Amino acid sequence: MILFVKYDFNKACETLLKEHLDAYDVSYTLGSLGEVRIKGSLSEEQRKSLAGSLKRYGIEILDDQKITLVERIKNAIDDLLKNKELKSVKVSSYLADTLNYSYPHLSSVFSESTYTSIENYIILRKVDFAKELICNTDLTLTEIAFQLNYSSVAHLSGQFKKTTGLTPSSFQRIMKKKMNYTVNPNT
């Protein structure tokens, strides 16, 4: 004999969550996207036991520590890029030293929650700085490349083109036009 069942995934998860949360003496509301707002807080022990009991249903309590760590990594990268004295430091050892975690750990936490790697993020950030310098200063590309620690203008241009789909000079042209355009959109 075969039975066919139809199930509402959301309702199943919600009921499950409720049943388990009711075991703890706390009031809570369920939000969308897997958010559980708890009035007050769970003790470390309660949290652990809740995580344990949910685990066998494939429900995992996400660690906001990871998200905080990602923010700290991003801040450290910003410091590193802005601080001229740190130009010659290796990124991996700088991050490992300032944040006190091994680089492979940082790297995997970062990729897990940002859809990109630390390396790609640094490129994106550097190109963002280059954009800022192109728009707001009179520095030449050579000077910008030097300031952002690129080995050559070609290297900067290549990374710029790869990240934005535009060459630095066409980017500059568009941004200049755009500024005039916004000031006086009728011309």
Next chain:
Amino acid sequence: MSTKLLNIALADDDEDDRMLFSEAIEDISIRTKLSLFNHGQELMDYLNLPNVILPNLIFLDLNMPIKNGMQCLKEIRQNPDLKDLCIAIYSTSSSERDIEETFLNGANIYLNKPNNFGKLQDSVERILQLNWQYHTSNLNKDTFLFRI
């Protein structure tokens, strides 16, 4: 793994293009919720609803009946409630003039409709990844231009 959902909107009058796009976006590791609109006016009506959850990224076809993509772009950029939305133009035109004009009018991304599905998927994935970084990091949105 992140639990946040990216809200995406696509306005395109071509049914096949809408279908291909939905299929492409479904298989991407970034979790999305896609809303489809048949033309520009339908999109604008939606964006102007009270209490609407605004999309994180809007894909706009340029050639559409009733209200075309360029008109939508201009309207969105002139509306104080909408002007910070991230906008990608999704068009078959590869004319430099069209591309520049959309950037000047405030588009962030210009995506040429690719001629095969694999390419479309790659492009959409790159755009979503990049867009995600702009949402979660302090990158400057005013200089966010990307052509693919």
